[in-house]
Amino acid sequence: MLPEPIKKFVEAFAALPSIGPRQATRLAFYIKNLGDAAIKELSQTVDNLSRLKICSRCFFPYEIVKKSENTNEALCYICSDPNRRHDIIAIVEKETDLISLEKTKKFNGRYLILGDLKKNGTLDRVQKLRLNNLKSFIKQELKNAVTEIIIAVNPTTYGDINANLIAQELKDLTTKITRLGRGIPTGGEIEFADEDTLSSALQNRS
């Protein structure tokens, strides 16, 4: 019943996270009704994601802006920034976590993006590769002089399991492996905080 291009669109977009077939169908017709120029532009916007390179050190996507400058072109703007510390590394799950941390402007180290953590308590092949990549970097570039590794994954049950796995992998490299502080979020209420959170808040009082 659906025309083929609409059907294909729905299949492709419903396969993306947090878009269902209903939303995808509505989107397809909505975009169709925007007209050919807008369709072309949107298609180009998707295609332009190909222009991004993936940083070989932290795996954050970046764009090569100035080709002429004599900078290391295999690195993103964070990893190539001489003003940032390379010996303090925050390990995050997603690119959006990196962005959230960057927005605080309170972190002057660099990152390693691991990709979505599995809920079954194992690290996948890509994650192991990326951790090995970090290990090599610490050995070869930092000459083992790493100051701190922050395992900045969510303080959830499976986040904790994964954090332990990651800490195991890295324990020979540094004495200082930390996690983000736990406590009551700003604007939160003590009355509604769970016991774990409140215990952490007591411990981390300042």
Added chain:
Amino acid sequence: MLPEPIKKFVEAFAALPSIGPRQATRLAFYIKNLGDAAIKELSQTVDNLSRLKICSRCFFPYEIVKKSENTNEALCYICSDPNRRHDIIAIVEKETDLISLEKTKKFNGRYLILGDLKKNGTLDRVQKLRLNNLKSFIKQELKNAVTEIIIAVNPTTYGDINANLIAQELKDLTTKITRLGRGIPTGGEIEFADEDTLSSALQNRS
């Protein structure tokens, strides 16, 4: 902080209905991580929406499949179907409403898609044009012999207001202007039905 192609993607997709900037950002990184081949394919999927024509009679998008056949190529598969009645017309708001009605397999007439109804109780320029288009069709092609016009818009407050506007526009063309029946939906409970719905259910008992 976001690379330009990601920023542009977020802007474009957050402008679509029911996608917020957060979801758009997550989507951008997710799609980037799918790799270049998948990006190309997704971009092409969007671009292919341009291949659809819009039916000049009901305004549903359709694809010209067989160019050689001697059919009217300006019409969708419903409007060009000789087995469907052209003198019974369902006026719907959205393409997805048409699809929902088609799925019932209980309607053998044709449609007119009006596009999103305004909440301010007026029909916009495009909607007036489409209604005029329908009027011309009824006069010229049907020689005024239209059997029924079903105003199949949502039974909401602003749906009702718009239905009245549409009925006003068409009242000289046919004596039979209907709306979809109201009552308790299958699986619903009398206890939780509002008074209006229950009144309709009593009136429409069968």
